[in-house]
Amino acid sequence: MDQPARLRLSRHAFTRFWLAHAWAGVLTALLVYVMFFLGSVVLFYRPLTIWEEPLVQRAPVEVTSLDTLLKIAAPENDVFYLYLPTETRPLPKVGYYLPDTTVWRMWWLDAESGQRIPEREKAAAFVYDLHYLWHDLTGFWLQYGAGGLVFGFLLALVTGGLIQWGRFRRQLYRFRPERAASDRRVLWSDLHKVAGVFGLPFQLAYALTGSMMVLSPLLFELSIGPVFGGDVARAAATAGALVEDAPELDLGPPRQPLPLDDLVARARAAEPRLSVESVVYHGYGHAAAMVDVRGPIAGQPFGDGMVHVMAATGHVEGVETPDRESHVGTLARWIHGIHTVEYGGPVVRWLLFVLALGGCATLLTGNWIWLERRAAAGHSRGDVLLARLTAGVGVGCFVALAALFMSSRLLSFALPSRILLEELAMAGTFGACLLAGCLVRRTATLWWGGLGLAGVCLALVPLAASRSSSAGLLGAGPSHPDVLAVDIALLVAGLVLLAVAAALRRQQRREAHGTEVHGTEVHGTEALGTEALGTEVHGTEVHGTEAHGTEAHG
Amino acid sequence: MAEVLAVVLAAAAVGLSYGADGPREVPRWALLRAPGRARAARVLALVLLALAVVLWNRAEPGPAAYLAVPLATLAAGTLLTLGAPLVLRRARKNSARPAAPQHEIEGSPTARALLGRSALVLGVTLGTLPVALLASAAVARFLPVSADARFAAGFALVIPLWQLCMCIALLARRGATVLTVCGMLSLALAALLFGVQP
Numbered sequence A: 001m002d003q004p005a006r007l008r009l010s011r012h013a014f015t016r017f018w019l020a021h022a023w024a025g026v027l028t029a030l031l032v033y034v035m036f037f038l039g040s041v042v043l044f045y046r047p048l049t050i051w052e053e054p055l056v057q058r059a060p061v062e063v064t065s066l067d068t069l070l071k072i073a074a075p076e077n078d079v080f081y082l083y084l085p086t087e088t089r090p091l092p093k094v095g096y097y098l099p100d101t102t103v104w105r106m107w108w109l110d111a112e113s114g115q116r117i118p119e120r121e122k123a124a125a126f127v128y129d130l131h132y133l134w135h136d137l138t139g140f141w142l143q144y145g146a147g148g149l150v151f152g153f154l155l156a157l158v159t160g161g162l163i164q165w166g167r168f169r170r171q172l173y174r175f176r177p178e179r180a181a182s183d184r185r186v187l188w189s190d191l192h193k194v195a196g197v198f199g200l201p202f203q204l205a206y207a208l209t210g211s212m213m214v215l216s217p218l219l220f221e222l223s224i225g226p227v228f229g230g231d232v233a234r235a236a237a238t239a240g241a242l243v244e245d246a247p248e249l250d251l252g253p254p255r256q257p258l259p260l261d262d263l264v265a266r267a268r269a270a271e272p273r274l275s276v277e278s279v280v281y282h283g284y285g286h287a288a289a290m291v292d293v294r295g296p297i298a299g300q301p302f303g304d305g306m307v308h309v310m311a312a313t314g315h316v317e318g319v320e321t322p323d324r325e326s327h328v329g330t331l332a333r334w335i336h337g338i339h340t341v342e343y344g345g346p347v348v349r350w351l352l353f354v355l356a357l358g359g360c361a362t363l364l365t366g367n368w369i370w371l372e373r374r375a376a377a378g379h380s381r382g383d384v385l386l387a388r389l390t391a392g393v394g395v396g397c398f399v400a401l402a403a404l405f406m407s408s409r410l411l412s413f414a415l416p417s418r419i420l421l422e423e424l425a426m427a428g429t430f431g432a433c434l435l436a437g438c439l440v441r442r443t444a445t446l447w448w449g450g451l452g453l454a455g456v457c458l459a460l461v462p463l464a465a466s467r468s469s470s471a472g473l474l475g476a477g478p479s480h481p482d483v484l485a486v487d488i489a490l491l492v493a494g495l496v497l498l499a500v501a502a503a504l505r506r507q508q509r510r511e512a513h514g515t516e517v518h519g520t521e522v523h524g525t526e527a528l529g530t531e532a533l534g535t536e537v538h539g540t541e542v543h544g545t546e547a548h549g550t551e552a553h554g
Numbered sequence B: 001m002a003e004v005l006a007v008v009l010a011a012a013a014v015g016l017s018y019g020a021d022g023p024r025e026v027p028r029w030a031l032l033r034a035p036g037r038a039r040a041a042r043v044l045a046l047v048l049l050a051l052a053v054v055l056w057n058r059a060e061p062g063p064a065a066y067l068a069v070p071l072a073t074l075a076a077g078t079l080l081t082l083g084a085p086l087v088l089r090r091a092r093k094n095s096a097r098p099a100a101p102q103h104e105i106e107g108s109p110t111a112r113a114l115l116g117r118s119a120l121v122l123g124v125t126l127g128t129l130p131v132a133l134l135a136s137a138a139v140a141r142f143l144p145v146s147a148d149a150r151f152a153a154g155f156a157l158v159i160p161l162w163q164l165c166m167c168i169a170l171l172a173r174r175g176a177t178v179l180t181v182c183g184m185l186s187l188a189l190a191a192l193l194f195g196v197q198p
Helices: A011-042 A045-052 A066-073 A123-131 A140-163 A168-172 A184-228 A232-242 A260-270 A327-339 A345-375 A381-410 A418-439 A443-465 A481-518 A531-538 B002-020 B037-059 B064-087 B111-142 B147-170 B175-195
Strands: A079-083 A093-097 A104-110 A115-118 A278-282 A290-297 A300-310 A316-320
Touching (some): A011 A123, A011 A140, A011 A345, A011 A381, A011 B147, A045 A123, A045 A481, A066 A079, A066 A104, A066 A115, A066 A260, A123 A381, A168 A184, A184 A327, A184 A345, A184 B064, A184 B111, A184 B147, A184 B175, A232 A327, A232 B147, A260 A290, A260 A300, A260 A316, A327 B147, A345 A381, A345 B064, A381 A481, A418 A443, A443 A481, B002 B037, B002 B064, B037 B064, B111 B175, B147 B175
Antiparallel strands (some): A079 A278, A093 A104, A104 A115, A278 A290, A290 A300, A300 A316
């Protein structure tokens, strides 16, 4: 353990925060790693949605009547989202939960043919949902689990900040790869601290806003009793901006609403700067139905605005814009605006991409430091499992993502179950990587093998994509900027992964050669910090040293 | 274009700060080793960051510049610190000191100690949760501002308050103390919330 003498914290406080940092980190690292990794992909959600669906690789269509769209949409639920065409979503679409389920469905709306086209491609949406552990099958409980998990991660961040208090400047630029050969722990520790200290504000902001977003429905429900005395309507009126799906209210008897075009015109009159991008209908066909008209506000670059209109009377109930909104609306706008990057454009998204990958590195190196620290005393079964899971999950994310993109381009659009098959391809590949992590003799081999496989797949995706779209890098037709950008990004990512895989393989061979030449014992620091575990599993005794409270990250 | 230039300025600021910093207070860059130059480089870095903010703000008014430039600084810092030693190939081989000795391993904990630790973990994680939830609910209900403002305050407080409670609870010597204090606080807050009409 580092000497706490230079710190302002007492020895007791330092030890306790250190333990909390280590345990909270090691318990949450792998799932939070998945969330960070997928989050780095989700940063490019809009271009990906265009890249994956040839139907929308075109200029935005003109919508003359929203009521015509509504007729085509014919939603089965009285709560639904109608998305209007924009530069990043050229076709209108409708989305809603199938009645009495958490199964979300979307349809593209073709105003020219009057057809409702079922969504046939969801790779980007699948990644987006998995980023906060949402799946139609698991519903809210896994999403709330993700929120709880992020609490643990937040504790690791806060306690990590506390134990490094006063030493940030020293950790900021200290990276000593020259010491990696003899002491792998120094490499992991330096990487962990550099990526952790530079990434701390980013990770704190994202963990905080992310947990607020995923837990807001739960916190809202919990607040109805103690804060609003059980008055759901008052709760919804005060805090509705924080929850995407308003609580079920008594929406009154059936009543014919005003035409949607009229309602949107009234919203525009109430807020002329509103550029309407979507309409959310709550309780279609009921006397108390409400329409939320949403979109960016001209001249207000940070965050969207919203106008609430009563569907039956056309009365404007409220306007939520950056300069006229409630305090809850301001809070919601900042939480969403920061987390979903509603500012800065592609430059900021690339910066966040770097920081998200830095976050992934912080999480994995945290686990490796834990393992290295415990190597001298011999690893417990828990450590062996952790090492293998760290390798499996670490590599698995890359390979599974590559498998998803590849299957998305290879499966025919005419295949009715292609969305399910894509999800199975991703989940199956991830599971295979976990299994390989548990079975492989040397985890270093899994790393370079997995990254190499992911690299090959990603580099070949643009080629596969040319089968379904002519607007990409290898397509024959005129290119679409988003499709071209995604193809190039995937090709570059594939080549980078291949280069990293080659470097890791070279390193592993060099180390194996060095071991043979010098006849030295393979010890706990070889090849990505986990090789000793493989040796122990296959040869030597596993010591039971788990749960001895003082082991922790350095 | 202005955004890209702002990122370049932020990266240059990080580069200057990186060059002015170094082991044992000796700047990494030979150019900055003369007296006063390291400090000048740091001042210049701050000026460049301010310029980056101004530049971004002109391209995109609002809060974006105050978010984007720090992000550029953090990303550039991460890339530079991790990349520079590898790219410049200044790594010295075999200069490493021997690995630090591992800390001592404690003996097997007794059942009583295990129980104490479990109580502490339980108290820190779950004992503090109702305290944070109920205290935030109390803020959302009783803070003497508009209903909207106090709900926003209460909602924003839940997570930071739980983190704060956990950090304070971590300092307790005994798990039973944490559980008792948290239980009493929760009861008092619940009585306030459910027993008092606003």
